Amino acid sequence: MPETPFLPTRPPRPTHETVEFWDACAQGRLVVPRCDDCHEYIWYPRLFCPHCASQRVTYNEVRGTGTVYSFTIMRKGSGPYKEFAPYVIAYVELDEGVRLMTNIVGVSVDDVRVGMPVKVVFDDSIPRFTAA
Amino acid sequence: MSLRGAAFIAGAYEHPRRDIPDRTVPQIHAEVAVGALADAGLTMADVDAYYCAGDAPGFGPISMGEYLGLRCRTYDSTETGGSSYLVHVGHAAAMIKAGHASVALITLAGTPRNGGAQPGSSGAAPAPESEFENLWGATIVAHYALAAQRHMYEFGTTSAQLAEIKVAASLHAQHNPHAFLRDVVTVEEVLASPLVADPLHRMDCCVVTDGGGAIVVVSPEIAATLPRRSVKLLGQGEAAKDTNRGRIDLSHTGAVWSGARAFAEAGVTPADIDYVSIYDSFTITVLVTIEDLGFCEKGQGGRFVMDGGLVAPFGRLPFNTDGGGLCNNHPANRGGMTKVIEAVRQLRGEAHPAVQVPNCQLALAHGTGGALGTRHMSSTLILGQPDA
Numbered sequence: 082m083p084e085t086p087f088l089p090t091r092p093p094r095p096t097h098e099t100v101e102f103w104d105a106c107a108q109g110r111l112v113v114p115r116c117d118d119c120h121e122y123i124w125y126p127r128l129f130c131p132h133c134a135s136q137r138v139t140y141n142e143v144r145g146t147g148t149v150y151s152f153t154i155m156r157k158g159s160g161p162y163k164e165f166a167p168y169v170i171a172y173v174e175l176d177e178g179v180r181l182m183t184n185i186v187g188v189s190v191d192d193v194r195v196g197m198p199v200k201v202v203f204d205d206s207i208p209r210f211t212a213a
Numbered sequence: 214m215s216l217r218g219a220a221f222i223a224g225a226y227e228h229p230r231r232d233i234p235d236r237t238v239p240q241i242h243a244e245v246a247v248g249a250l251a252d253a254g255l256t257m258a259d260v261d262a263y264y265c266a267g268d269a270p271g272f273g274p275i276s277m278g279e280y281l282g283l284r285c286r287t288y289d290s291t292e293t294g295g296s297s298y299l300v301h302v303g304h305a306a307a308m309i310k311a312g313h314a315s316v317a318l319i320t321l322a323g324t325p326r327n328g329g330a331q332p333g334s335s336g337a338a339p340a341p342e343s344e345f346e347n348l349w350g351a352t353i354v355a356h357y358a359l360a361a362q363r364h365m366y367e368f369g370t371t372s373a374q375l376a377e378i379k380v381a382a383s384l385h386a387q388h389n390p391h392a393f394l395r396d397v398v399t400v401e402e403v404l405a406s407p408l409v410a411d412p413l414h415r416m417d418c419c420v421v422t423d424g425g426g427a428i429v430v431v432s433p434e435i436a437a438t439l440p441r442r443s444v445k446l447l448g449q450g451e452a453a454k455d456t457n458r459g460r461i462d463l464s465h466t467g468a469v470w471s472g473a474r475a476f477a478e479a480g481v482t483p484a485d486i487d488y489v490s491i492y493d494s495f496t497i498t499v500l501v502t503i504e505d506l507g508f509c510e511k512g513q514g515g516r517f518v519m520d521g522g523l524v525a526p527f528g529r530l531p532f533n534t535d536g537g538g539l540c541n542n543h544p545a546n547r548g549g550m551t552k553v554i555e556a557v558r559q560l561r562g563e564a565h566p567a568v569q570v571p572n573c574q575l576a577l578a579h580g581t582g583g584a585l586g587t588r589h590m591s592s593t594l595i596l597g598q599p600d601a
C-alpha cells in the first residue's frame with residue numbers, strides 16, 4: 082500500500098450489505114460477491130443475486146487483475162478532486178468478468194489504453210488499479 | 214393493448230427564456246402549463262390528468278396540482294430523468310385509452326443557471342451503487358466520455374465525427390431567436406475547444422439553461438374538436454439500461470429496446486421517419502442512439518453523421534431543428550420535453566422555414582434520462598399526422 086494516496090480518499094461508508102467488502106479492502110484484499118446458487122459473480126456489491134434472485138451470496142477473494150474496458154482522462158476535477166486533474170476514471174474488467182468503476186493510478190494519464198492489463202492497488206482502503 | 218392512435222398531442226409550449234433569475238420553479242411550471250393549454254385551445258379547468266417528474270417541487274404532482282388549482286382524476290410522477298416527459302406521454306395515452314383521462318398536462322421547469330435545486334436530492338435512502346461510483350472523481354461528463362472512448366475503440370469512431378453533430382445543431386440554432394447559443398461552429402472549432410473528459414470537448418456538451426416546457430395529450434374525441442392541428446401518437450417504448458449485473462456494455466443504449474417497441478407499435482420502420490428529435494446531452498448520446506434506433510448499422514454512426522447527414526431540411530436524417538440541447542435549450546438539465554416540442558412543430562409545419570422538413574409526415578422523439586456510463590431510461594415516441 083502506498084504511504085501517500087495517489088488520489089483523494091475518504092473512509093468508505095459501509096452498509097450491512099457491503100461491510101465485508103470494505104473490511105477486506107482495509108486488509109488489502111479484493112473480494113467480489115458471488116451467488117451460492119447460480120455461482121455467477123455480482124457487481125456492484127450486494128447481498129442479492131440479480132442473475133437468479135437468490136439471497137445466498139458470499140464474498141469471494143479474487144486476484145484483483147484484469148484489463149481496462151474503457152477510460153477517460155478528467156481534465157477538470159471537482160470537489161476533493163479539484164487539484165488532482167488530470168486523472169483517469171476507468172471501467173476495469175476483472176478476470177472474473179465483472180466490470181467495475183475505478184481510477185487508474187501510478188502511470189501517466191497519456192499511457193492508459195483500452196485493453197491494458199492492470200492490477201488492484203489499495204489507496205487507504207479504496208481499490209484503484211495500476212499497470213500490471 | 215396498443216397505444217397507436219390512443220392519444221394526440223394537442224398543445225406544446227417551450228419557455229422562451231434561458232436565464233430566469235426572477236421566477237420560482239413552480240411559477241415556471243405554471244407559465245408553461247398555461248402556454249401549452251392555450252396552444253391546444255384548452256384551459257386549466259379541462260385538465261383531468263397531471264404529470265410531472267423530479268424537477269417539480271415539494272410533493273411533485275400533489276404540490277404542483279395544488280399550486281395550479283387542478284382537480285384531476287389521475288396524477289403520475291414517474292421519474293426517469295430527462296426522458297420522463299416521453300414516458301409520461303405513453304402513460305397518459307394508456308390512461309386515456311383506459312377511459313381514466315381525457316386531457317393530460319405534462320410540465321417541466323428548472324433554474325440550474327440560478328442555483329435551482331438539483332432533482333433527486335431528497336431524503337431518500339442513498340442509491341445502493343453510490344459508494345462504488347462516487348469515490349472516483351466522476352462528473353456527469355465522465356460517464357459519457359467512458360461511453361465515447363469505448364465506441365471509438367470498438368468501431369473507430371472519431372472526435373471529428375462527434376463534432377459533426379454539434380455543427381449540425383449549430384446550423385439549426387442560428388435560425389432560433391431563443392437559442393442559448395446561436396453561432397454556427399465548425400468541426401475545427403469543436404475540436405479546438407478544451408477537452409473536459411477525453412475524448413469529449415467542451416463543445417460536445419449540452420448547454421445549461423433555466424426554463425421549461427409543457428405538452429398537452431388528449432383523447433381522439435377531444436382532438437377532433439380543437440382548432441389547431443394535433444399530432445397523433447403512433448407508438449411509444451421505454452427501456453431501462455443498467456450495468457447489467459456487473460457486465461456493463463458501454464456501446465449500446467436502451468434505445469435498442471425502446472425504439473424497437475415504439476416502431477413495432479407504430480407499424481413503421483426507421484426508413485419511414487422524416488424527422489428525429491434525438492436526446493443530445495452530449496454528442497456521443499446522439500451518435501449511439503441513432504445506431505440503436507436502427508437508422509444505420511451498429512458502429513456506423515460516425516459515418517452516418519458526416520457530410521451534413523443530420524442537417525435540415527435535406528440531410529439523410531434531419532435532427533433537432535431547434536438547435537437541440539447542444540445549442541438551444543436543456544432546461545433543468547433535462548432535454549426530453551424540448552425533444553417532443555420540436556417534433557410537434559415539425560409535424561405542424563411550424564418549425565423555422567429554414568429547417569422545416571418538407572411534407573413531414575412521421576417524426577420520432579427520443580429521450581435518454583440518466584447516464585450512458587451507468588444507467589438510464591430510454592423512451593421513444595413515434596408521432597404522425599392526424600390521419601397517419
